[in-house]
Amino acid sequence: MENEELDEYELQTQAIRKNMDQISRKILIMSGKGGVGKTTVTVNLANALVDMGCTVGILDTDIHGPNVAKMLGCEDGVLGSPDGKVLYPVEPREGLKVVSLAFAIPDPDAPIIWRGSMKNSAIRQFLADVEWGTLDYLLIDSPPGTGDEQLTVCQSIPELTGTIIVTTPQSVAVLDARRSVGFSRRMGVAIIGVIENMSGLVCPECKTEIPVFGIGGGQKMCQDMHVPFLGRVPMEVDLRKAEDEGEDFMKDGNTHPSRDALLEIARKINFGTACSTGRDTSFIGTPQCSPSSCAGCTSNCASRKK
Numbered sequence: 629m630e631n632e633e634l635d636e637y638e639l640q641t642q643a644i645r646k647n648m649d650q651i652s653r654k655i656l657i658m659s660g661k662g663g664v665g666k667t668t669v670t671v672n673l674a675n676a677l678v679d680m681g682c683t684v685g686i687l688d689t690d691i692h693g694p695n696v697a698k699m700l701g702c703e704d705g706v707l708g709s710p711d712g713k714v715l716y717p718v719e720p721r722e723g724l725k726v727v728s729l730a731f732a733i734p735d736p737d738a739p740i741i742w743r744g745s746m747k748n749s750a751i752r753q754f755l756a757d758v759e760w761g762t763l764d765y766l767l768i769d770s771p772p773g774t775g776d777e778q779l780t781v782c783q784s785i786p787e788l789t790g791t792i793i794v795t796t797p798q799s800v801a802v803l804d805a806r807r808s809v810g811f812s813r814r815m816g817v818a819i820i821g822v823i824e825n826m827s828g829l830v831c832p833e834c835k836t837e838i839p840v841f842g843i844g845g846g847q848k849m850c851q852d853m854h855v856p857f858l859g860r861v862p863m864e865v866d867l868r869k870a871e872d873e874g875e876d877f878m879k880d881g882n883t884h885p886s887r888d889a890l891l892e893i894a895r896k897i898n899f900g901t902a903c904s905t906g907r908d909t910s911f912i913g914t915p916q917c918s919p920s921s922c923a924g925c926t927s928n929c930a931s932r933k934k
């Protein structure tokens with residue numbers, strides 16, 4: 629890198645640090661396999677956390693298939709930039725700020741044909757140049773896999789709080805989710821936990837559960853790999869419909885098993901009670917709680933006290 633470029637990169641790194649210092653918890657939502665529900669988890673957790681009184685930002689790093697805006701019903705939003713430098717997020721509701729490439733490329737049919745370096749620089753720009761302000765949470769939605777986008781997020785955000793890994797119970801999805809666990813460990817990022825999505829289909833007629841992708845595969849992986857399990861979210865037609873229509877599925881009075889499950893997961897994350905080995909204080913930001921990492925863990929963890 630030329631000196632001038634290095635300076636620019638360094639300046640951007642400083643801008644990212646300044647921005648991220650104002651955000652309490654920064655969480656990367658990832659999965660090994662595509663279509664397992666990362667965006668669903670991101671959008672619904674964000675709405676649930678806002679309902680609990682938190683301020684939340686969503687950064688959509690799924691550059692090639694940015695669906696966050698559509699699922700929040702704000703796809704016509706525009707990133708404001710009065711001075712051409714600072715970018716202002718779209719705010720679909722009070723307490724929620726959203727940044728996605730979808731706002732910069734209004735034609736929904738236009739393919740985004742970008743190499744890794746372009747994606748990296750767009751993500752860094754969103755971290756550095758967006759006026760995120762003070763937030764309780766930044767939820768970062770990502771494409772499937774452990775490639776450029778995840779790497780850029782992990783390497784660019786200082787003190788990333790942790791990852792949430794989404795999988796379906798199906799063994800091929802779990803196989804790929806194990807790689808996301810390995811990735812988080814390799815990057816030294818805490819694993820907040822795993823969500824087993826599409827865990828049984830709730831029949832809209834008789835309400836019985838049909839195990840389309842099986843049930844329990846994600847939970848079993850958590851036991852095998854000593855990773856916290858955050859919960860299972862069933863498949864429901866009304867959840868899919870709400871997302872297609874950009875409606876808030878988490879709103880009050882909406883009684884559905886998948887909503888209840890997502891709400892419970894949001895509570896666990898917000899109140900720091902999610903930990904498979906019994907840690908009852910907030911584990912967020914500390915090494916993941918597993919027998920092998922307990923030695924270096926500074927929290928008041930029940931398993932560590934033994």
Ligand SMILES: Nc1ncnc2c1ncn2[C@@H]1O[C@H](COP(=O)(O)OP(=O)(O)OP(=O)(O)O)[C@@H](O)[C@H]1O
Binds near residue numbers: 662695825826886
């Ligand atoms: N629990 C669920 N019940 C019903 N539909 C769901 C559920 N979870 C996800 N879906 C639907 O499945 C599809 C894929 O979900 P989503 O886009 O959240 O997955 P993703 O992992 O973000 O996908 P990608 O890998 O393409 O980024 C969407 O149409 C979504 O509405």
